[in-house]
Amino acid sequence: MDFRDELPVDHRLALVYRVGAGLCGVALLLFGCLGLADGLAFFSTTGEHVAGLSSNGLLSLISVATAVVGAVVGGNTASTINIVVGGLFVLSGFVNLALLDSGANVLAFRIPNVLFSFVMGLIIATFGMYGRVSAKLPLDNPYWRHRHPASVPPGTARALAPTPTRTGIPGPTL
Incomplete structure (x- = not known):
């Protein structure tokens, strides 16, 4: 499907996709900015606590970048982007769950981060599927x-x- 042709530019579903991405993007942007403001070590595997989650400089930078991309790209393609990003969050939760307490834990994840990744991924994907996937x-x-x-x-x-x-x-x- 080519979404640019399928939905009119001003279709009401595009607003739902944009608002959903915006709300989740604000949360990620705040988390990332707080981490960057604390001057966290970039590749620390232990991380520091930021807003109840463990973070390092790399995770903070990824959070800010994800929020900015979500805010810049909108319109009708926001639905597909929300579904893909939501899936990546859930996948990240599984991968980082396997990497907990290892030297490969470059994003300094802990169990609360894994749970946050699962929940945020499901929320973002749900916003992307709204009005698109249903019987x-x-x-x-x-x-x-x-x-x-x-x-x-x-x-x-x-x-x-x-x-x-x-x-x-x-x-x-x-």
């Missing part, structure tokens, strides 16, 4: 219309880009 999407939902082009009732929404058919010839614009 009962409304008929005016652009994702439902993209999956069921022949079933779209007339006059349900604004026009979308042509949908290619099996023959490769573009189908009618909805």
Whole structure:
């Protein structure tokens, strides 16, 4: 799917994706800035406590970078970005859980960090999937219309880009 063609630029779902990424980005930005302001050692495997979590300079920098990228990239692609970043947070939780108390724990994770990574990942991914993944999407939902082009009732929404058919010839614009 090409999301630039699928959703109108001002579709209301884009606001949900942007707000979700923004809220999570603010939390990450605050955590990262607090860590950087404390002047933490960059590659310390023990870390220092920042806002109830263990951190080092590298984790603080990654948190700030993730927040900034989430704020800069928005619009209709924010849904996909939220799903990917949420999955990466959950994956990071599993990887860092395996690396606890080892010399390879370069992000200075502790159990609260792992739990935070799981929870933040699920929240971010949920914001990304909102209005996109469900068995009962409304008929005016652009994702439902993209999956069921022949079933779209007339006059349900604004026009979308042509949908290619099996023959490769573009189908009618909805």
